[in-house]
Amino acid sequence: MQVLHTETWVRLNWNDPQLTWDPAKFGNVSKIYVPSGAVWKPDIIIYNEVGLEIGRPSTDFLISITSDGEIQWLYPRTVETSCKMDAGKYPFDVQRCNFIFGSWSLPGNMLDVVSKNEKGDDQHYVDNGEWILLNITVERHVLKYKCCPHPFPDVTFTLLLKRRSLYYIFNLIGPCLLITLLHLTSFLLPSESGEKISLNVTILLGLTVFLLLVAEIMPPQSEVIPVIGRFFAICIVIVSLSTVTSVFVLHLHFRGSRGFPVPRRMRVLVIGKLGRALLYGNLIEKKEERKRTPGENVTLNSLKITRKESYSNGGELSPPPDSPGHAISTLGCHDDYVLNTDAKPPMEDLGFPHRHVEDKSEAEKIIIRDWILVSLILDRLSFVFFCLADIVLVAYVCVHIYMETTS
Structure with missing residues (x-):
């Protein structure tokens, strides 16, 4: 009343x-x-x-x-x-x-x-x-x-x-709508920037301030929810869901650094189907080509060091074929050492197994790249979804403004 x-x-x-x-x-x-x-x-x-x-x-x-x-x-x-x-x-x-x-x-x-x-x-x-x-x-x-x-x-x-209603459109609804649309930019920020969550939280704070202003001038009623109240509620829900989605995307982005591989079903659904539908086909093909082309790792199994030993009688003896190789020193190398690149002794002669540490590092990089690709695809999917939600919100406001101006 x-x-x-x-x-x-x-x-x-x-x-x-x-x-x-x-x-x-x-x-x-x-x-x-x-x-x-x-x-x-x-x-x-x-x-x-x-x-x-x-x-x-x-x-x-x-x-x-x-x-x-x-x-x-x-x-x-x-x-x-x-x-x-x-x-x-x-x-x-x-x-x-x-x-x-x-x-x-x-x-x-x-x-x-x-x-x-x-x-x-x-x-x-x-x-x-x-x-x-x-x-x-x-x-x-x-x-x-x-x-x-x-x-x-x-x-x-x-x-x-x-x-x-011009006062409310110009001073409340318009600025609130523009602030709400800013949440779409959080999906364009790279995850490494660390600004996704802070941007959405800042937008939520701005909407809260506008909601307090509206509550002061709006008739206090509990019978119905006004149009402007529904509008602000929709804006807050959209930005809140955007914040939750950004947190989930960040979780997936950094999940690879903990060594968890991408599940097979997620790989098929997200990378295999959604990725190509969201125009990430070139990036997926480059990733597959990188997996098929093994990296060239420099190891010591192709090198053999032989040493000339001089005796008092001036003769030269070569070490036996099965003798272990010696370490290579590139600085201050003495002439008594000869590098033999033709000999290919087994890896056991060097004292460590055939698979070296670099293979493990490359596997970790592949896992990290997979999770980053999954987060990029879900980020773009969220961007498309919230774009549609914002279009519905803008249409909702425009319909009410049109009905108000023509009635």
Whole structure:
């Protein structure tokens, strides 16, 4: 329930047979003005008025009386009335606020209340910066209450008001929509940057600030959720899901460094199908070619060192064929050492197995690359999904704006 503040001009007309005279006997005076407190006045009040000035207005305004007993009382009044707001379409809402005029004490058999015009007078209406007055309708009701045996008539003036939504579109909905669309850029950031989560959290904080501003100006109701409330809720849900998705993608991106290989089903579904559908086919083919082409690793099994030994008799002896090779020193090499590249002794002669450490390092790199590729594919899939969600959100806002401008 809201309070409507209105500056009104009230016109009351009634007939009092006791206030008639013959103008010919009184100098052809057919109309006089007297203080409002000098004559009887009907106790017409506004039933749904609120505030401290409930009841009849001040007696400072004059009343006009004609010779045939017709009385007219014109006075301005600031009225505060209760108005039940329908906030379901806020801020694109249209409200109906009533002014219910009737007698508080006299029933219908003693005082009848009717409207002089079939429609309210808006000739001197002053435009409001927040509301547009569409129409003023008048209806007469006759209601019977439990307190009294006779019914009480009343006249109800209904103001049809339409809210001006430009302020809310320009200051709240537009900036909030642009901030929400920024979450798409988090899917374009590389995972190594470490800024994915911080960007989404910053956007969530910005939306929270806007939501607090809207809560201050929005009518407090629990019956319905306004349009702007649903809009902010959708924005927060989208950004929250985007944050959760980014956390999951980061988890997959760095999973390879812990040595967990990509499961076979995930490899088939994500790399095999989704990757090619999301235009990662070239990257997948390069990865497969790298797996098929083994790296050239330099080992010591192709080198054999022989040593010349000199004896006192000047003869030279070569070490036996099965003797172990000696270490190679590239700096300060003595002439007594000869490098024999033709000999290919078994790897056991060098003291370590055939598979060396570099093979294990290459396997770890392959696992890391696989997980990075999986995270890239899921990142692009999330980007496409949230692009569609944002398009639906923009269409939702545009439809309401279009309906508001054309209605």
